[in-house]
Amino acid sequence: DAHIVRGSLRSARTDAAVICVATDELIDKVPEIYEAGIHNILLESDIAMEFSRAITIIAGGGNYISRRIFGLIREPNIRSFYSALNTTPANAKDMESGPLSHREEMVLKLFAFGFSTKEIASELKVSTKTVETYKARTSEKLDLRSRVSIVKYGCRSGWFSVLLN
Structure with a gap:
């Protein structure tokens, strides 16, 4: 048990x-x-x-x-x-993959899954301002203007497959 x-x-x-x-x-x-x-x-x-x-x-x-x-x-x-x-250890350096860096993509994914800026900052061991900067930068790069548009982007990108059995 x-x-x-x-x-x-x-x-x-x-x-x-x-x-x-x-x-x-x-x-x-x-x-x-x-x-x-x-x-x-x-x-x-x-x-x-x-x-x-x-x-x-x-x-x-x-x-x-x-x-x-x-x-x-x-x-x-x-x-x-x-x-x-x-897909890499949490302390790995940011790597460019497509239009987003690894860290930018992780911030966007966690945001899409509903975590707050404060929760994301704590997990990534950065300031909330840094998380907001990553989120703003990725939103601009991908032209995503709301959490809904980020979630839709995540659905198209297969982010939610981790939830499927």
Whole structure:
């Protein structure tokens, strides 16, 4: 039971990161595991392909959830979203890809998923003013004038596929 594991770790006062390795048969338990406070969940069938990346993200302070099960979680926290959306480690330098830098794209994605400027700034470890600058710059580059237009752009770009099983 996820609540027992999490409770045991709290009583031991450990800061150890926990990775739940779930079998395909336990996929329906993923929301319960996440809600119990275990935010690193890896499918057993994905270990060969995802384990190294998961460890890198978790060691960097992020959360890791296998892409195939991410959509099962009702309200993931921003760190889980960032890890699922980000294809490189959180501390990687901005790289140009298309019209947007990597950081600009991440700000726009998190904004499209409904996170506030303050939440995004905290996750990216930058000021709220910096997030606003990224958002303004990307909105101008892509001619997106509202959150709705950003969400529509995200739909066309496949950003929300992370939510699909």
